[in-house]
Amino acid sequence: MQLPIVVGVDGSDGSLRALDWGAAEAARSGLPLRVVHASLWEHYEGMRPAFDTGRPAEQVLAEHLVASAQERACRLHTEVKVITDVRPEDPVNALVHESHEAALVVLGSRGRGRIAGMLLGSVSLAVAGRSHCPVVVIPAAAPDAQPKPGRVVVGIGDAPGPSAAAHFALAQAASRRGELIAVRAWRCPAHETADHPLLAGSPAAAHRQQAADHLEEVLAVLERTGFETDVHRSVVQGPVHQVLIEEAEGAELLVVGTRRAGGHGPHLGPVNHAVLHYASCPVAVVPDTR
Known part of the structure; x- marks a missing residue:
């Protein structure tokens, strides 16, 4: 059984950079890519989209987010098998749990919301400290010069x-x-x-x-x-x-x-x-x- 490369996504620019890096690593290593979004959407009350599905709006948006991420990864690397998952739990706990059966966990250095302006997002820092597999944290900005390959x-x-x-x-x-x-x-x-x-x-x-x-x-x-x-x-x-x-x-x-x-x-x-x-x-x- 091949352990996947897990990428945590939250819709931020940082998580898109992490997604692109994780997809490229999956293509290079021949491993599947698992795209995960975790959110405590049950804490959001009274939120319903106009096309009420009976599910919280946050859950509907989360499913759209991982579907868009899957489409992006498949478009960049057609040979990569991409799996998605939406988990109704704390992001740190969810990603640490994922790390038990992952080759890598890949995260952006900054998240969305109140932590977006911080130098390093709290989720990335916490997961890096508790993960059971290697965690790769992708910087918010591309380097000024191209890195030396390899x-x-x-x-x-x-x-x-x-x-x-x-x-x-x-x-x-x-x-x-x-x-x-x-x-x-x-x-x-x-x-x-x-x-x-x-x-x-x-x-x-x-x-x-x-x-x-x-x-x-x-x-x-x-x-x-x-x-x-x-x-x-x-x-x-x-x-x-x-x-x-x-x-x-x-x-x-x-x-x-x-x-x-x-x-x-x-x-x-x-x-x-x-x-x-x-x-x-x-x-x-x-x-x-x-």
């Missing part, structure tokens, strides 16, 4: 081996016949000096070498997975979020991970919040259940 950027953290995000990023780069940029950010604590017992010579040089060695160890394991693609190393001094945002300029996709802690759901830390708000390319948030 370029995928992934952040490598402190974990001793490749994270789920690293595996996902390598698979994405390989399937796009592109390149993977593995980024390891590092910083030199201001209080350390050359007299530190673990450091010889320049403290900055020592920290950079530690970061480079760790990156090589992670990639040595990752590259044994069998995917054939060019992998480039980038060891950069600076705050992780700033380094990733800058490295992602000109990329097709930036990949970051979340960790489940103490039996709870994934937690979006400050780095993920920053890249979701400010990266110019789509951002994939990949849960790591280890």
Whole structure:
């Protein structure tokens, strides 16, 4: 059974961008596309269209919305199988439920209504933090320049081996016949000096070498997975979020991970919040259940 790519739509410009990205990804990967709209329309009272069908107007509009989205996706990619669903429930809960049986969940970074003017919509942020599968958040505006085809950027953290995000990023780069940029950010604590017992010579040089060695160890394991693609190393001094945002300029996709802690759901830390708000390319948030 092929798991679908799920796209959440709400009629906003952001969700149309997400729909187009999800349809293109479905065409590229050969997966079905599932278009979902969720809304608590039972909370709307006294709303009936002129052609009263006995159903809430919000439900009628929702069905029209997903039908239009289906038509758009089929027109863009005739080979993609498109399924639609309208769910009378909270959008976050509905999309998190969808993530149990999805290859990806794709969302726009901004929604409609009161949250439309926010830098990042509350639904996108909440789903990215609770999803059981990777979530791709599409920025509200297209980048100023065309991205380099197939370029995928992934952040490598402190974990001793490749994270789920690293595996996902390598698979994405390989399937796009592109390149993977593995980024390891590092910083030199201001209080350390050359007299530190673990450091010889320049403290900055020592920290950079530690970061480079760790990156090589992670990639040595990752590259044994069998995917054939060019992998480039980038060891950069600076705050992780700033380094990733800058490295992602000109990329097709930036990949970051979340960790489940103490039996709870994934937690979006400050780095993920920053890249979701400010990266110019789509951002994939990949849960790591280890």
